[in-house]
Each structure stands twice: as structure tokens, then as C-alpha cells.
Amino acid sequence: MTQIELRGVQKYFGAVQVIKDLNLKIADNEFIVLLGQSGCGKTTTLRAIAGLETIDEGDILIDGKPVQHLKAADRDIAMVFQSFSLYPHMSVYENIAFPLRATRKSKAEIDSEVRSVAKTLQITELLAKKPSALSGGDMQRVAIGRALVRRPKAMLMDEPIGALDAKLREEMRAEIKRLHIKQGSTTIYVTHDQIEAMSLADRIVIMHEGVLQQVGSPDEVYSRPANLFVAQFVGSPVMNVADAAVTETASSASVTVGGAATGFEFPRALLSKLNGHAGGQLALGIRPEGVLVRHEAAEGFVPVETQIVEPLGSFDIVDLKVGTKMLRARTKSGFVGGPGEKVFARIDPTQAHFFDTASGKSLEVRL
Amino acid sequence: MAAVRTSSEIGFNRVAIVAVLLVTIIFLAPIYWIASTAFKPRNLATTIPPTVVFQPEISPFVKLFTKRSQLRSAPTPEEYAAAPWWERVVFDGGEKIVRDGKGQVQWSGYPSRFMNSLIVAITSTVLAVGMGTFTAYGFSRFKVKGEADLLFFILSTRMLPPVVVAIPMFLMYRAVGLNDTHWGLIILYTAFNLSFSVWLMKGFMDEIPKEYEEAALVDGYTRMEAFFKIVLPEAATGIAATAVFCFITAWNEYAFALIMTNRRAQTAPPFIPSQVGSGLPDWTVIAAGTFLFLLPVAIFTFLLRNHLLRGMSFGAIRK
Numbered sequence: 118m119t120q121i122e123l124r125g126v127q128k129y130f131g132a133v134q135v136i137k138d139l140n141l142k143i144a145d146n147e148f149i150v151l152l153g154q155s156g157c158g159k160t161t162t163l164r165a166i167a168g169l170e171t172i173d174e175g176d177i178l179i180d181g182k183p184v185q186h187l188k189a190a191d192r193d194i195a196m197v198f199q200s201f202s203l204y205p206h207m208s209v210y211e212n213i214a215f216p217l218r219a220t221r222k223s224k225a226e227i228d229s230e231v232r233s234v235a236k237t238l239q240i241t242e243l244l245a246k247k248p249s250a251l252s253g254g255d256m257q258r259v260a261i262g263r264a265l266v267r268r269p270k271a272m273l274m275d276e277p278i279g280a281l282d283a284k285l286r287e288e289m290r291a292e293i294k295r296l297h298i299k300q301g302s303t304t305i306y307v308t309h310d311q312i313e314a315m316s317l318a319d320r321i322v323i324m325h326e327g328v329l330q331q332v333g334s335p336d337e338v339y340s341r342p343a344n345l346f347v348a349q350f351v352g353s354p355v356m357n358v359a360d361a362a363v364t365e366t367a368s369s370a371s372v373t374v375g376g377a378a379t380g381f382e383f384p385r386a387l388l389s390k391l392n393g394h395a396g397g398q399l400a401l402g403i404r405p406e407g408v409l410v411r412h413e414a415a416e417g418f419v420p421v422e423t424q425i426v427e428p429l430g431s432f433d434i435v436d437l438k439v440g441t442k443m444l445r446a447r448t449k450s451g452f453v454g455g456p457g458e459k460v461f462a463r464i465d466p467t468q469a470h471f472f473d474t475a476s477g478k479s480l481e482v483r484l
Numbered sequence: 485m486a487a488v489r490t491s492s493e494i495g496f497n498r499v500a501i502v503a504v505l506l507v508t509i510i511f512l513a514p515i516y517w518i519a520s521t522a523f524k525p526r527n528l529a530t531t532i533p534p535t536v537v538f539q540p541e542i543s544p545f546v547k548l549f550t551k552r553s554q555l556r557s558a559p560t561p562e563e564y565a566a567a568p569w570w571e572r573v574v575f576d577g578g579e580k581i582v583r584d585g586k587g588q589v590q591w592s593g594y595p596s597r598f599m600n601s602l603i604v605a606i607t608s609t610v611l612a613v614g615m616g617t618f619t620a621y622g623f624s625r626f627k628v629k630g631e632a633d634l635l636f637f638i639l640s641t642r643m644l645p646p647v648v649v650a651i652p653m654f655l656m657y658r659a660v661g662l663n664d665t666h667w668g669l670i671i672l673y674t675a676f677n678l679s680f681s682v683w684l685m686k687g688f689m690d691e692i693p694k695e696y697e698e699a700a701l702v703d704g705y706t707r708m709e710a711f712f713k714i715v716l717p718e719a720a721t722g723i724a725a726t727a728v729f730c731f732i733t734a735w736n737e738y739a740f741a742l743i744m745t746n747r748r749a750q751t752a753p754p755f756i757p758s759q760v761g762s763g764l765p766d767w768t769v770i771a772a773g774t775f776l777f778l779l780p781v782a783i784f785t786f787l788l789r790n791h792l793l794r795g796m797s798f799g800a801i802r803k
Contacts, residue, residue, distance in 0.1 A: 167702055168701070168702070169698050169701065188701070189698075189701040189702050190701055190703075190704045190705055190706060193704075194702065195703075196702045198698070198699060200693060202695040202696050202698070202699040204696060204700075204717075205718065206717040206718060215703055216704055219703060219704030219705050219709075220704065263699075263703070267703070267704070273702075
């Protein structure tokens with residue numbers, strides 16, 4: 118039963134503020150992923166929770182008790198490093214037993230706990246080996262084993278599978294998830310890979326330049342991004358964002374992108390929901406799957422010309438020229454023959470996002 | 485590189501092999517000379533041309549460890565028969581072993597000098613490497629104010645040839661009573677080696693990823709425990725390489741040992757040549773003393789050879 122709370126945490130490296138007023142509550146057994154580009158402060162946040170970095174202001178609470186003044190050793194937290202950090206001069210067995218030796222456990226207890234963790238992670242046959250004889254995936258299993266064996270209050274993982282190749286990364290991702298479901302400990306996981314974040318997290322915490330951008334379930338951050346940064350950072354291919362002008366027509370609203378002759382048709386309700394923003398600086402955000410493409414003209418569909426087509430196996434990404442702007446649409450593979458084809462497109466209003474260009478914040482329009 | 489070697493490449497290889505052999509012979513020749521002289525009968529030690537094939541003898545080593553005097557007259561057959569084998573070889577050379585009133589064999593000055601060398605070299609190596617390791621760890625892991633200046637200062641102590649300060653050091657040592665003491669030499673050699681040890685160890689410490697210690701800190705250990713359990717074993721290679729260099733410096737040092745010591749704490753290097761002057765020089769005894777003196781460094785280096793090989797190429801291997 119471990120809750121972790123960050124209250125007004127600030128951290129400076131010299132004159133550079135790397136964490137800006139971070140507030141976050143992590144519930145018991147929750148799997149939290151800190152997601153952001155490199156240098157956004159996510160790893161520093163993790164290291165601060167572990168006790169490997171001091172913080173300049175604010176509180177870090179574990180189960181309601183402030184721990185920012187405690188040494189790393191006294192926080193009862195385990196950490197898995199990106200480089201695995203297995204002690205090279207010790208066998209796998211000794212590596213896993215190492216945290217237990219810091220406690221005053223008997224040899225028999227240590228042995229049984231090491232073997233039980235090794236069994237869970239299916240690394241029993243590796244116990245006698247040295248880390249240098251292990252593959253990347255096995256090293257990572259041992260690193261997780263070393264973190265688990267002490268049954269810590271919380272597990273911290275700093276890009277634990279970032280150093281592995283793509284296929285192994287996918288396998289280990291599933292294994293980490295399986296392990297979390299089985300062991301159920303509060304976990305904070307740092308990554309810059311949004312697919313990892315989406316597939317693992319109960320909640321994703323997105324950070325940018327030391328500032329928390331959004332906290333939410335994978336579905337929330339994907340389908341309701343709080344601002345332009347989150348909108349463009351989460352999701353692959355990236356969300357289309359374009360300056361937009363909204364005008365009123367006889368029966369509906371029209372959203373013009375890139376100065377195109379014809380606007381995209383939206384329900385009239387958009388005007389009221391924009392709440393006076395219609396005339397202001399607006400940006401339209403639409404994911405490629407929200408751009409619908411047809412070969413024949415139909416009501417609400419605007420004629421556009423295809424540019425580059427990227428076949429990605431199960432689907433294609435097609436660049437459509439709309440005015441001066443390029444919108445990327447997701448189509449069935451082979452749907453568009455090639456560049457220069459005339460097709461018809463519309464934007465699915467239910468998947469459209471509107472942002473205030475000045476602040477970057479979402480206007481929370483749901484149609 | 486071409487799979488088939490051209491004749492010029494083969495020719496170059498042969499020249500290279502010959503050159504390497506020549507260099508090896510040039511380097512090994514003095515060692516062979518010393519080793520062979522140590523086992524020669526006295527009359528063959530200084531022949532021209534040098535004797536290469538001979539019946540090896542142990543007598544130089546017996547003479548090296550014992551006090552001897554010239555025989556006025558040959559020993560009686562009874563005396564000769566009663567003497568142990570090692571005393572007979574001395575008789576054969578026209579000398580006898582000096583015994584005290586109780587008939588105990590008198591040792592020469594060599595064993596105590598050799599012991600002094602061991603005490604001074606080992607202690608100063610342990611101190612220099614130990615302090616160097618701690619200092620290097622501090623510089624490597626923590627933000628030290630004026631780090632670059634301090635490191636340069638440490639290095640600058642090596643810029644002066646040590647012997648330049650021999651006279652002032654001698655006067656200072658005499659004033660504080662460190663002349664002819666083990667601690668005097670130990671302090672001196674530790675000071676010589678410390679800057680070298682700090683710099684070499686810092687290179688090795690920088691190579692050890694700090695995540696290892698951080699992992700240990702999170703695993704429930706203090707920084708001191710992490711240092712001893714994680715950093716030290718990881719730095720073993722560097723410690724071994726540094727220790728070999730420090731040991732060789734302290735073991736071979738001649739000038740200060742000659743000036744600062746004369747009897748009680750005298751080490752082997754100034755003692756061995758001092759025997760040349762007493763009576764007719766017996767080169768076989770000097771060679772035996774030198775040969776034994778070479779052994780500890782050879783053994784020490786041999787024991788640490790695996791670490792040394794890794795140590796020499798450190799930085800070249802990706803961890």
C-alpha cells in the first residue's frame with residue numbers, strides 16, 4: 118500500500134530550472150508513466166523520488182510522510198536503470214541477493230527469496246552466470262529481479278527497455294505489464310516512447326520543459342489532449358495541426374484550413390461551443406484517422422489533391438493538399454494510387470480538436 | 485586488407501620479426517648476465533670473453549647471506565668434514581664463515597636490507613594507492629571547488645626531478661629525526677607516488693559508471709558501503725596497475741635511499757653496490773644480490789598480469 122505525492126516540487130541545475138512546480142498524486146498499485154522528450158525533467162523527477170537528486174523546493178511524500186530529506190537507502194524504493202547497472206563483478210545470484218544483504222536477513226531467507234524471484238522471472242538457470250554473459254533481455258530481467266526481491270514500497274524504472282532492440286522491447290513491454298499485474302506495486306516508469314507509455318500506463322504524465330502538461334489515462338491523453346504539445350507528442354502518425362478560420366454558413370459551420378477555397382463542413386453547434394473564439398486565433402487539430410477520404414464527390418466532402426503516399430503495411434498515410442496546408446490522412450492500403458490524384462476529403466467533426474493558438478490550450482470542444 | 489599477402493608484405497613481416505627479436509635480446513641480455521653471474525664460480529665471473537657455458541654454483545648466494553673472512557690457512561680435514569655443505573663451498577673459495585662466541589653463523593647485511601626494501605616499498609605502495617584511490621574517487625564523483633586547479637597542483641609536484649630537493653629534504657629529515665628510519669623513506673616514497681596514483685586512479689574511476697553506486701544506494705547501502713562493495717572491486721584493475729607502478733618506483737629508488745639512510749633503514753639498492761668497495765669485489769655475490777632483488781617486482785607483476793593487461797588497455801574496451 119504505497120501512495121506517492123509530489124507537492125510543488127522545484128529543481129534547479131545551476132540557473133536552469135528543470136522541474137517547475139510539479140504536483141502529482143500517485144495512487145497505490147498504480148502504474149504511472151512519465152512521458153516526454155529528453156531533457157523535459159522526467160528522469161530528474163524520478164531520481165528525486167528515488168533520493169538520487171535533491172530538490173530545491175516542495176515536498177515528496179511517500180504514504181503521507183515527507184521523504185525529501187531521507188537518503189536513498191532509507192526510502193525503501195527500488196529502481197531499474199536504463200543501463201541495467203548490474204554489478205559486473207557479481208554473479209546474477211549475488212546481484213539479486215545484494216539488496217537483501219543490506220537488510221539483516223538470514224542466508225536461508227535470502228536464498229529462498231532470490232530463488233522465488235528468479236522463478237517468477239524465469240531466470241533460474243542464469244543464477245550462476247556473470248552479467249557480461251547475459252543477453253540484453255536477460256540483463257533487464259535480472260535488473261527487475263534485483264528491484265523486486267526486496268518487495269519495495271515502489272518501483273521506479275528509468276527507460277528500462279530503451280537499450281534493447283525493437284523486437285525485444287515489445288516482448289519486455291508485455292512482460293513488465295504481466296509482472297505489474299501479478300505483483301501489483303506502485304510503479305513509476307520513465308520513457309520518451311509514447312507507444313510504451315500508452316501500452317503500459319494506468320495514467321500517463323506528460324512533461325515538457327519541466328512543466329507538467331497533462332495527466333490522464335492513455336485514452337484521455339490520446340483522445341482529449343489538453344494542449345497542442347500533448348496533441349502532437351502523443352500518437353503516431355502525428356496529429357495534423359493547422360491554423361483555421363471558422364465561418365457561419367446557411368445551415369452549418371465551415372472550417373477553412375490553409376486559405377483553401379472551400380471550408381470543411383462542421384455542425385452549427387461548433388459556433389456556440391467555440392464560445393466567442395471563432396473570430397480569434399484558432400488551430401484545428403485532427404488525427405490522420407479523422408480525415409476521411411473518398412474517390413467520389415459527396416455531401417460535405419471537399420476536392421483535394423494527393424501528394425506523397427506512405428504505405429505502412431496495414432494502412433497508408435496520404436498527404437492531402439488543402440489550400441497551402443498539408444493534411445495527412447489514414448487510408449486503407451492501396452486506396453490512393455499515387456501522388457497527384459484528385460480525391461474528396463472531409464473532417465470527422467467528432468474527432469476534431471480546437472486549440473487557442475496563443476496559449477496552445479485545448480478549447481475542449483466536443484461535437 | 486587483401487586476402488593474399490604480397491611478397492613485400494611477407495618481407496616486411498620478416499624484417500619486423502627480426503627487429504622484435506633483436507630488441508628482445510637487447511632487453512633480456514643484462515638480465516641474463518646478472519642471472520648467470522649469480523650462479524658462476526668466482527673465477528669465471530669476469531673472464532674475457534664472458535663464459536656462457538659453466539657448472540652453476542650456489543656459493544654466491546651462501547656468501548651473500550653470510551659474513552665471511554679470508555682463510556689464513558686451509559681448514560684441517562676434520563674441520564672440513566664436520567662443516568655443513570654450505571660452509572664447505574665457502575672454504576673452497578678460500579674464505580670462512582664468521583661465527584660468534586656461541587658458534588652461531590653471522591648474517592651479512594643483505595637480508596635486513598632486503599627486508600627494509602620490502603617494508604618500505606609495500607607500505608608506501610599501500611599508502612599511495614589507498615590515498616590516491618580515495619582522492620580520485622572524490623574528484624571523480626563530487627563537485628570539488630577549484631577541482632582543475634587542485635588536480636593541476638597535484639600533478640605539478642611531479643614536474644621537478646625529485647633529486648633536486650634531496651639536500652633540503654636531508655636537512656629537514658635530520659631536523660625532525662626521520663633520517664635512517666623506515667617511516668622517513670615511506671613518507672618520501674608515498675609523497676612521490678601520490679600524484680601519480682591520484683591521476684591514474686581518477687582515469688579509472690571516471691570509467692566506472694556512477695549508476696553502479698546509485699543502484700547500490702537505492703538498494704539500501706550507504707555511500708561508504710557502496711564504495712567498498714561496488715566501486716573498489718570495479719576499480720581492482722586500476723588499483724593493480726597503479727600499485728605495480730608505485731611499487732616499482734619505491735623498490736628501485738636509489739638516490740634518496742643513499743642520502744637518507746645508512747644502516748638501520750637502508751634499502752637494498754644503495755647496499756648492493758656498497759659491497760663493491762670492500763676488499764676485492766666479488767661480482768658473483770653482487771650479481772646474486774641483484775638477482776634476488778629483481779624477483780619481487782617480477783613476481784608482483786606476474787601475479788597481477790591479467791589486471792595489468794586490462795589496465796593498460798583501459799578506455800579501449802567498451803564496457
